[in-house]
Structure formats: C-alpha cells, structure tokens
Amino acid sequence: MTTLGFIGLGIMGGPMSGHLAAAGHTVRGYDVHPEAIAKLTAAGGIAATGIADAAADADVVITMLPNHPQVEDVVLGPDGVLAAARPGTLLVDMSTIRPETSVEVASAAAEKGIRVLDAPVSGGQAGAEQAALSIMVGGEEADFAAARPLLEAVGRTIVHVGPHGAGQVVKAANQLVVGGIYGLVAEAIVLMEASGVDAKTGLDVLAGGLAANRILELKRESMVAREFRPGFRIDLHHKDMGIALAAARQADVSLPLTGLVAQLVAAGRSMGYGDLDHSALLKVTEGLSGRAQSQE
Template identity: 55%
Template sequence: MTTLAFIGLGVMGSPMSVNAVRAGHRVVGYNRTPSKAAALVEAGGTAVHSVPKAVADADIVATVLPDSPDVEQTMNGPDGVFAHAKPGTVIVDFSTVRPDVAVRLADQAAERGHLFLDAPVSGGEEGAVNATLSIMVGGSDQAVEAAAPLLHAVGSTVVHVGPSGSGQLVKAANQLIVAANIAALAEALVYLEASGVQTTAAVEVLGGGLAGSTVLDHKARRMIDRDFAPGARIDLHHKDLGIVTASAREAGLALPIGSLVATLMASARANGDGGLDHAALFRTVERLSGRLDSM
C-alpha cells in the first residue's frame, strides 16, 4: 500500500483519487471546497483541511489544478507541497500548464530533495471515472518508476515522453488535435442539419470510415442533443490553446489551424459558453451561421 496525497478534487481529481483508493492505496485528499472531497471519503479515502496535512506522510503527491499559477502557488507557498512534503517524495502534476513552468517546478523540487513529474492527462471526465486516461509523462526515469503505482491506478495508457516539460508539450499537441477535430465535427453537423440530413445516421456511417475518431464517438451525440454539461470545459481548452499559440510563437512556428481554433474557442468563451463542455464549440459554428437557438 502506497500513501498518496491528492490536491485538487474537481471533475478530474475526484474520480482519479477514488480510483487510487480502489487500487488499494491509502489516499488523503485536499480541496479548497471541502464538499468536493465527499466521493473520496465515501470510497474509503480521507479528507483533510490543508495542503501540509495532506502531504505530510505521502509517498506520492498528485496535483490536479486548473492553471499554471494555481500549481506554482500550491507548490511554492509557505503552506505548499515543497515545504511540507518529506524528502524523496514523488510529486506528480496531472494539471495542464506551460512547459516552462513544468521545467522550473522540476528544478525547484530537486532543490528540495523531491522528484517531480509533469503528467498531464487526456480522456476527460469519462476517462478519469473509468481509469482509462492517457498520461503523457515528462521527467526522470527514476521518478517515473517511483510514481508507477499512482500512474497505473488512474490511467490505461502511460507513456514516458521525455525529460521535464515534455509531458506538457505533448499535451499541448493533444489539445490542438482535439480542438481541430471538435471544430471540424461541429461544422460537419451544422452543414448536415442545414441540409436536412438525418444526423444520427450520418454519424454512424462517418464513424465507420476515415472520418471516424474518438472525438466523433464521444462528442457527436452531445452536439446532436445539445448536451453541453461540462466535462472538459471551454474555459480550460481556451487556456490550453493559449499555451499552444504562445509556445509556437516562441519557437518561431506558424500553426494556422491552431490559431484558427484558438480564435474559435476564444469566441465561444467571449459569448458566455466558457463553462460548457468543449463540444459546445458547435454553438459557435451555429452562431456564425445564424442558426443558434437559445439553450
């Protein structure tokens, strides 16, 4: 049994912590909103009211937080992970943050005697619930080996993609591909609906050909039903595409599709859809076509 600390028990962190309990580990969780620890406690985990209490006895600390500033504050503050985790603790950041932030945190962790991995995930809430997440891991071989009990408890595809920061670079690429697929699917469905085609039948045949994709399998039905209950929110995907465009600019790269989908995601957010699932990019395409009905 490994003692794990989970910091951040939201849409992703809560089911991930529950799956860690089910895998046989002792799990202590902390969230700024205490009520979000309910699922962990029901599964047999323990909830505490501070980061220091969560990490004090942990072998592995996992963070699942919204953005770079949240992760940096949680790691570096006077009540943060670096100050209160015991030497040799493995810290696994499942958040999606800027690659340069991941590298800096790895260096700071090493100065404190900790091991650090950037390990962003893909698969959304469904993947978190079913422990089928795809995890792209950046860091040392030693840290990856030490974190294996946690990584394999929450994900089904775990790949060490390179040194610190590499996980975040791969996640940025993932988010670019996903956004482009969502945008193309939204355009296709708006096009088919406007033409009077039965979209459920159309999706069935599209899924059997080269147009088939995980995005089509998981997001087409949501678009057809206008079911945009938040899983992977537009707010977060907007943030992720900002990472893509900023790092591409720094590298001197031109990513025309990346720039376009970033603009579409920004438009969705500006029009009040930021709290919806990123499948709600469908609404942006409808809006541009003058076909958007009220929710």
C-alpha cells in the same frame, strides 16, 4: 501500498483519488471545497487539513489543479508542497499547465531533494471516472517507473514522453487536435443540416470511414441533439489553447490552424458558452452561419 497526498479533488481529481484509495493506497486528500474532501473520505480516503498536512508524510504527492497560478501557489508557496514534503518524495503534477512552469517546479524541487513528474491527462470527466485516462509523462525515466503502478490505477494509456515539461507539450498538442476535430465535426453538422441531410445518419457514416475518431464515437449523438452538459468546459479548453499558442511561440513554429481554433474557442467563451462542454463549438459555428439552435 503507498502513502499519497492528493491535492485538488475536483471533477478530475475526485474520481482519480477515489480509484487510488480503492486500490489500497493510503490517500490523504485536500481541496479548498470541503464537499470534495467529504467525497474522498466516503470513497475510503483521509481528509487532510491543508496542503502541508497532505504532503508532510507522503511518499508521493499528486496535484490536479486548474492552471499554473494554482500549481505555483500550492507547490512553491511558503506553506506549499516543497516546504512540507520530505526529501525523496515524488511529486506528480497531473494538472494541465505551461511547460515552462513544469520545468520551474522541477528545478525548485530538485534543490530540496524532491523528484518531480509532469503528468497531464486526457479523457475528461468520463475518463477519470472510468480510470481510463491517457497520461503523458515528462521527467526522469526512473521516476516514471516508480510512479507507473499508481498511474495505472487511474489510466490506460501511460507513456513517458521525455524530460521535464514534455508531458505538458504533448498535452498541448492533444488539446489543439481535440479542438480542431470538434470544430470540423461542428462544421460537418451545420453543412449537412443546411443541405437537408440528416446529420445523425451522416455522422454515422463518417464514423465508419477514414474520418472516424474518438470524438465522433463518443459525442456525435449528443452534438446532434444539442446536449452540451460539460465533460470538459469551453473555459478550460480556452486556457489550454492559450498554452498551445504560447508553446508554439516558445518553439518558434507557426500553427495557423491552432490559431483559428483558439479563436473559435475564445468566441464560444465570449458568447457565454464557457460553462458548456467544448462540443458546444457547434453553437459558435451555427452562430457564424445564422443558424443558432437551442441547447441543454
């Protein structure tokens, strides 16, 4: 069993750290919200008093943070992970951030003899709670092999996709596809309802044909019912679409549909839907057609 430091115990990190504790690992967890730490201790983990306390004696440190500024502060700060962790420690950053930040973190860690993987996840809150996440990992093959038994405690699809930063590029690709599908499912619902067709019945048919996808499988009923309780908030998807567009600029490629989806997500945020699930892109599409409906 491994001694783990886990920093970031929110909607995703909370259940993930709990699964690792249930698997028999020693998990010292820290979060800026005391109630999040309390949930981990109730699940069998240990409360850390700070970042350094979580990282100092750990074999592996896992971070699950909102964005690159938090990762930079937690990892690179004067009281951060790199300052506290021992040489040989493996740092697995499971946040969704800019690829260039992952590369910068890996470079800074190497100077201190600390190994790094970027391992962002897909699957949302439900995937975290069910230990069914998809995990895309960038870094050295040997470090991926070392981390895999831990990742298997929280995910089902676990793939080494390339060098440092590659995990973040694949996650950006994931998010642009997810956003695009939500936008198209929203348009399908608006079209069917405006044409007098029962959208639930129509989506049931689509889910059984070539248009089948996980979003139709998991979210078609809640979208038709206008239930937008967050599993993954529009605010976070807005951040991720920014990462995708920045990655496209860095790679010198044109992603026109991604740009359009990013604008729809930004519109949802501007319209006050940032705290709703990203399936609330339906509300944006309805608004553009003057067919706004109520939602939860």
